[in-house]
Amino acid sequence: MPSPAAAPAPQVSAVKKPARWWRSWWRSLSPTRQDRFAALAPLAAVLMFLTAIAVSFWYLRTEEVEREKEALRRDVEYAQQRVRLRLLERQEQIMRLARDLSNQELERSEFVTRAESLISQYPELQAITWIDERRRIRATHAAPTVTSSQLRMNGEVVRAGDTADLFGLARDTLQPVYSQPSLTGGDTIPLLQLQVPLAPAGKFAGVVLAEYSIDSLLRYGTPTEVLARYAVTLLDGSNHLLAGTPLPPRASGLLPWTTKANAYQVPVSPVGNGLVLRAQAWRTSLGMVGSGLFWLVGTLSVMTAWMLIATWRHTRRRMQAQQALIAETNFRRAMENSILTGMRALDLQGRITYVNAAFCQMTGWSEAELVGQMPPYSYWPEEEHDNLHAKLDEELSGKVAPGGFQVRVQRKGGNLFDARLYVSPLVDARGQQTGWMTSMTDITEPNRVREQLTASHERFTIVLEALDASVSVAPLGSQELLFANRLYRQWFGSQTAGHLQLVAQAGGLPMHRTDEASHDEDGLMGLPTDTLTSARSENAEIYLPDLGKWLEVRSRYLNWVDGRLAQMVIATDITPRRLAEEQAARQAERAQSVSRLITMGEMASSVAHELNQPLTAISNYCSGMISRIEKKQIAEDALLTALQKTAHQAQRAGQIIQRIRDFVKKSEPNRQLADVQEIVGEAVELAGIELRRHNVRLSHYVAARLPPLMADTILIEQVLINLMKNGAEAIANADRPPAQRSVELRVVPRQVDEQEVVEFTVQDTGRGLAPEVLAHLFEAFYSTKSEGMGIGLNLCRSIVESHQGRMHAENIYNGPEVTGCRFSFWLPLA
Structure with a gap:
């Protein structure tokens, strides 16, 4: 008969496992740590209870404040809509x-x-x-x-x-x-x-x-119900009270979470930010009952915590005496095992009496193998025995330098390393010398780093010597030259005179004082060196007559290797660049003159027509007077009147010719205080000749009381004439009817980037400019005219930018249709 199946083993419940782990952990602690945890547990429980009470009160108050804020925001926006x-x-x-x-x-x-x-x-x-x-x-x-x-x-x-x-x-x-x-x-x-x-x-x-x-x-x-629930006020853009009575500032409450009065404000449309509607909720709080309960619970918790802390401190003082004995025993052993410097003690005969763990780790020999050895020691290399014997004799005789000496040490495996030894007498408690204490430091890595630094310095010096710029470094307040590369020595020699000359002409800080007090006083005493060394380098372009060169000088302050504050100066020869810039400036000036001549050439027929009127009038007056004089039919008053009219027409023709001559003559740029009204008047009179030829009306508006500009009047007139002439040509090409053939010039003050400027605007009624033309409009040699040279607008922009201004072009739209083009530029005030 088969035996019944064996019953399954009982499973350990999930609740018993943590309990068993907790008991095992508690028993593994020492009695001292058990007492400490037992003292801290009640304190932690009291603090957690106090925290829970405070968080509960804070949460309830926060929820109430949030509800008040939401209601306040909704009511204020409703009131704002009513006012709006x-x-x-x-x-x-x-x-x-x-x-x-x-x-x-x-x-x-x-x-x-x-x-x-x-x-x-x-x-x-x-x-x-x-x-x-x-x-x-x-x-x-x-x-x-x-x-x-x-x-x-x-x-x-x-x-x-x-x-x-x-x-x-x-x-x-x-x-x-x-x-x-x-x-x-x-x-x-x-x-x-x-x-x-x-x-x-x-x-x-x-x-x-x-x-x-x-x-x-x-x-x-404002709705009545909003005025009843809140203190409503109207403020201006600077938060100044305009109407209403605000709530007085609240005093801090008894509870730590007491908040300020709920307030919400919105700008009133359509006024904008100039009128702000603000509402403040009346004071709400938990009341004296809530405050009293909180402070009662808090006081009881603090008293309980204080008593627990006092008991814990009393227990801790009793344990400190016991721990001091253990700490004193372990202190010296910890020192020996923690330092990385190898320590070795010798008696007066040179026998090793003590080595620490670091010394054994460096050499690879154990303490048992080293203690008791006499020279030659096992960590001495064989080829260094004579040298190390001499060093040991100096060490035992006390002739070793305070800075120590360097030796080669052999590890047990045969590897060699560099070490530096420092020797000091070993004195016992009675003041008698019993031997010598030697500290050994592995300096293999510092030696390797020093060699790399030496090689890096050599490479750095080679690079600086090969530079095409002069580099010099000198300390502030001294005549010493710390560094100078080949080009500096070639230009200025090996003295600091060239360095000081570069700094002086570039406008840097004074390098030294010339008075007698400079020998005992630092001229830069109290200056923040961190600020100086972190500042950006400054550039200056100077001319040295002795060298006959233009130099770009850059200087920077730095802390030298010995801690002194020094100044590094780098001078680069920019003579070819300056010559190229001067030549470019002369070419630009010639281009401006050529542009004016081209403009007047294009206007030649209009100018001839304008001069024909006064010349024809003069001819007619003279012919009439001759005829009447021959017939003796003219009185003296009539003759005088005819001569006056003839003189007036001659003056008019002369004025036209003089304005054209002043406009086209070549002259150096001459910036001076210029009246905007005069500039516009001259430009309008010259450009009006060309506009009348194209049957285009010209209207202009100049704001009253404009301040003067610091500008070259001829160049600004050239820009205005070119823009107005281009507008007339655009209208003529667009074939506009007579009612739509007009060019408008406006001059008004403006503010650009917090800078007061005068804006010139020329607006025509042509067909505007295509987007691809706008992208390249101001580029040199780009023109939309078949016979154009493409230098007019490029020169106009160059002239405006040379006056620290900006030029811009845009189309004018009437819905989707382009109804004209607007050119505008602005110049800063003098």
Whole structure:
């Protein structure tokens, strides 16, 4: 009968395995570590409890603050939409009023009546003013709440200020413009201004100025429920309060997570960043009960932790006395085994009495094999015995230099290495010398590195000697020359005179002082050497008459190998480059003169036609006078009048010829203070001859009171004439009808990259430029004309850039259709 199957062995539960591991780990610890863990466990439990309480309070408070922030953001955006809608409604009403004025459907009395109706109906409107194109107030009406300093009178001219600046912006853009004028007195109230331009038939005819009370806008535009829940204010772009009452700063609360008042702000459209709506939530907190509970739990936890720490420190002090004994025993053994320097002790006869582990590891011999040996020792190479015996005799006699000496040491395997030995007397506790202590350091690797550095220095020196530039290094405040390559010695010799001359002409720091105090005082005392050595090198181009060369000098401060602050100067011969630059400048000047001659050659027929009129008039006057004199039918007054007209026509012809002669004559560039009005006038008069030949109208506008430019007037006139002549030719090639044949020149001030400039713009009504032409328009010898040379626009750009300006070209579009081209360039103010 078969035996029953054996029952399976019982499985150890998953819960018992960690418990057994924990007990095994605990029993493996020493009693000291068990006591330490037993003391730290209660402290950790108390700290974890306190942390859990603090995190719970913080989490609840954070959730509450987030909900408040979300509600605040939603309410503020709702209020912003209401204020924006109210502003847009008032803007639409002002625009209707401006449209009626533009269409001449309103008289002054009707305007005042409608303004009074709007102001009485909408409390945020404080004043409505009609200003004509000359900034003169035609009619105005204000609310009774407007202060006397802010009232406007009929016939008054709007002077320079915020309102005048806004007037100019509305005139240029022909769009409604908002602004907030600055407050000039303590009794004025903050106002928001809206200027709507009057543009009958597209021509600017003034503005309708509406002024809003910012306080009333906040009071009547913000929903009541938002004003009830939050402290709502209106601020300007600089966060200055305009309306409303903000919450006072909160004092820090009792709880560590006490937060500041929730606040949210958004800009009010269409005003933009100039008017900001801000709301602050009223104070919310957990109250005294929540604060008291938190601090009670925290105080109890801190007291419990303090008592546990005191008990643990008492136990630790008792254990420190026991550990000090063990540490004192292991200290010296640890020192011997941890240092990498080999230590060897000899008695007075030269017998080895002690070696450390590092010495044994260096030589490969064990302590038992080395202790007790007499010279020659087993780690001495055979070929070095005589030398090492002599060294040992010096060592035992105490004649070894403090810097030690270098020897060759043989390992047990036969390998050799370099070592440096330092010897000092070994004195016992009673002050008597019992032998000599020798420390041995393996210097094989430092020797190898030193040899590599020597070879690297040689290579570096060879490279510097072969350079085509002069290189010199000298310390600051000294006449010593630390380094000079071959080219420097060839130019200046082996003294520092050349180095100092290069530094002086390049504008560097003084290398030495010439007064008597320089012998005892450092001229660069207190200078931050880190800043000097990390600074970028500076370049300068100088001319040395002694060498007859132009040199590019670069200098840099560096810390020399001995720690002194030195200056390195590199001088490169750039004489060929300077000669090439001077030749290029002369060629450019000739090209400018040739361009002016070409321009006048192209305009020759127009100039001849322009001169024909005064010459024909002179001929007619002279013929008429001769005829009447012969017939004796002319009186003295008639003769005088005819002669005056003849002289006037002759002067006119002479002026035309003189302007052409001044324009085309060759002259050196002469930059001086130039009046923009005079430059434009001369250019317009010369270019007008060519434009009239092409039947093109020329209009120009120059802003008033423009500051003078530092420029060459002839060159700038050349640029303007070339641009206007090109515009006339583009219109002629486009075959535009007479109504569309016009070239406009505008000169206005601008600001480019925070720099005040004057912008010149020449706009024509031709067919514009193709994209591939725009990409190569200013390149030399590139032209769109069959007979063009391709140097006109390239020279124009070169002239503008030589005046530190920039030139740009772009097409003018009316939808998808190109209606002309605009060339513009700007020049910085003097």
